Amino acid sequence: xxxxxxxxKISIFGESHGNSVGIVIDGxxxxxxxxxxDFEADFxxxxxxxxxxxxxxxxxxxxxxxxxxxxxxxxxxxxxxFENTNTRSRDYSQxxxxxxPGHADFTAQQKFGGYQDYRGGGHFSGRLTLGLVAxxxxxxxxxxxxxxxxxxxxxxxxxDIEAALDKAISAKDSIGGIVECTIDQVxxxxxxxxxxxxxxxxxxxIFSIPAIKGIEFGSGFRAARMTGSExxxxxxxxxxxxxxxxxxxxxxxISNGNEICFRVAVKPTSSTHQAQRxxxxxxxxxxxxxxxxxxxxxxxxxxxxxxxxxAAIVMADFMLQAQEVKRVF
Numbered sequence: 001x002x003x004x005x006x007x008x009k010i011s012i013f014g015e016s017h018g019n020s021v022g023i024v025i026d027g028x029x030x031x032x033x034x035x036x037x038d039f040e041a042d043f044x045x046x047x048x049x050x051x052x053x054x055x056x057x058x059x060x061x062x063x064x065x066x067x068x069x070x071x072x073x074x075x076x077x078x079x080x081x082f083e084n085t086n087t088r089s090r091d092y093s094q095x096x097x098x099x100x101p102g103h104a105d106f107t108a109q110q111k112f113g114g115y116q117d118y119r120g121g122g123h124f125s126g127r128l129t130l131g132l133v134a135x136x137x138x139x140x141x142x143x144x145x146x147x148x149x150x151x152x153x154x155x156x157x158x159x160d161i162e163a164a165l166d167k168a169i170s171a172k173d174s175i176g177g178i179v180e181c182t183i184d185q186v187x188x189x190x191x192x193x194x195x196x197x198x199x200x201x202x203x204x205x206i207f208s209i210p211a212i213k214g215i216e217f218g219s220g221f222r223a224a225r226m227t228g229s230e231x232x233x234x235x236x237x238x239x240x241x242x243x244x245x246x247x248x249x250x251x252x253x254i255s256n257g258n259e260i261c262f263r264v265a266v267k268p269t270s271s272t273h274q275a276q277r278x279x280x281x282x283x284x285x286x287x288x289x290x291x292x293x294x295x296x297x298x299x300x301x302x303x304x305x306x307x308x309x310x311a312a313i314v315m316a317d318f319m320l321q322a323q324e325v326k327r328v329f
């Protein structure tokens with residue numbers, strides 16, 4: 001449910017308008033340096049306030065509650081907690097009866113029978129990705145010298161990000177985008193065939209990020225229009241380096257030593273200033289819904305660092321599993 005990983009395990013908790021959100025990281029090796037300032041760079045990339053993002057701002061101060069002593073991890077579970085201080089729950093009072101199109105309001109009601117915290121999306125909110133980014137800071141330290149980098153390729157179908165944002169803001173609507181992520185200096189041999197392939201586990205983790213609707217590795221869907229001789233990556237050295245990278249750094253579900261490359265599709269933010277039609281569950285009648293509150297015009301702008309964190313968490317778990325196998329033999 002809310003736990004991911006085999007050796008490097010994370011457990012996410014909190015709601016958008018609850019007292020706090022956070023993450024528990026179990027299986028983190030002892031001795032890794034960690035202090036509050038280590039989170040600043042990645043947190044600043046996830047922060048709101050820039051054009052196209054929500055005006056809701058939070059200090060996002062990481063309170064390291066356990067697992068760190070004298071600025072080093074101890075080997076015990078690391079718990080990192082963040083207070084929610086800037087909430088306006090009144091904006092969501094009507095959602096008990098009138099679910100927002102595109103959101104989890106209806107499905108959460110069906111699953112949890114009305115006991116869910118509906119304010120700001122509750123446990124389904126993108127606010128909870130702050131915990132993922134925090135875990136990613138630790139994961140990036142574990143996988144070094146491997147590095148993870150995610151960038152925006154386009155938003156609203158355009159590579160001109162500023163123009164696309166201006167258009168969406170003027171239209172009082174939202175737009176999605178595409179983010180590319182690369183993982184460099186990955187050792188060959190990570191992953192398992194079939195159910196725990198590198199693609200399968202990365203995809204599992206990536207789809208835990210709210211608003212992600214698609215993923216492709218290497219040449220992705222373009223591979224369907226290529227021939228085998230075009231798509232195959234010629235091996236040009238004994239360490240497995242290839243001439244091209246249509247496979248995205250993965251063969252048979254296992255890392256081949258080349259750069260792992262994948263792209264994700266981010267949907268438009270479901271909340272917009274456009275009036276929408278939905279069902280009033282109390283009256284059983286359709287009605288117009290104008291969504292209040294503070295929302296991103298383009299959530300894609302804040303997604304790259306979350307995708308990086310997700311990829312780093314997966315790589316950390318794979319690498320620790322590989323070390324465990326070496327100890328056995």
